[in-house]
Amino acid sequence: MSTFEPDYNHMLHANLQRVFNERDADKRATAIAELFTADPVMYEPDNVVEGRAAISAVAGKLLEQFGPTFRFTPTGSAVGHHGLGVLRWEADPEGGPITVTGADVAQVIDGRIACLWVLLNPPAV
Template sequence: MSDAVTDYDHLLRSNLNRVFNERDPAKREAAIAELFVETPVMFEPTDIVQGRDAISQVAGQLLQKFGADFAFVPIATAVGHHGLARLAWQAGPRGGPVAVTGADVAEIVDGRIARLWVLLDPPT
């Protein structure tokens, strides 16, 4: 898919909302199947996660660890070109203080996320 038809903002916001904010495992897995290539890789600060199932498990564990009110919220429009995109976000309890900020950087292949880097900003 060319840049002219890839909506980087929609793709990365969908990942944030439908994968990393989704508490229902079946809905999260369906979103991952739609948004990610068959064998994606996610690079976290402390781990490399391979495969759709593993990405779903990581998202579910994060949501369980931080509680029912925890959410990731985009703070800017995603930008990208030539198969690379970035979306800045913040996370914390809904309506509460921001606990962490960062960005997702993704390699996009044929309109889907092939590799995803989760970059955390240093604490302030």
């Protein structure tokens, strides 16, 4: 078993910024190719997304759906060990109220994201 531990903080921040905040589809595809394994799976609360192109499409659709200033912002550093990393985040339109909060949980294999679980916090009451 390998004792190599990836830089979870760098990897998960890059995923948020270069994939889920990237509006240019070509740049997003390049980032996904660098950050994800060849056949990644993303688990959303109501969907399972398989493959790099499908993950890119979901990210692009989210950005399009919520408007030109919508963005995801990390709320601290990612933590991880033994192939599992977690990064908490919030999302909102620039200057607007926070729309959603959650966390990304990544299974990392050979230095790349193999599986990504998108966990959403319940809305504040």
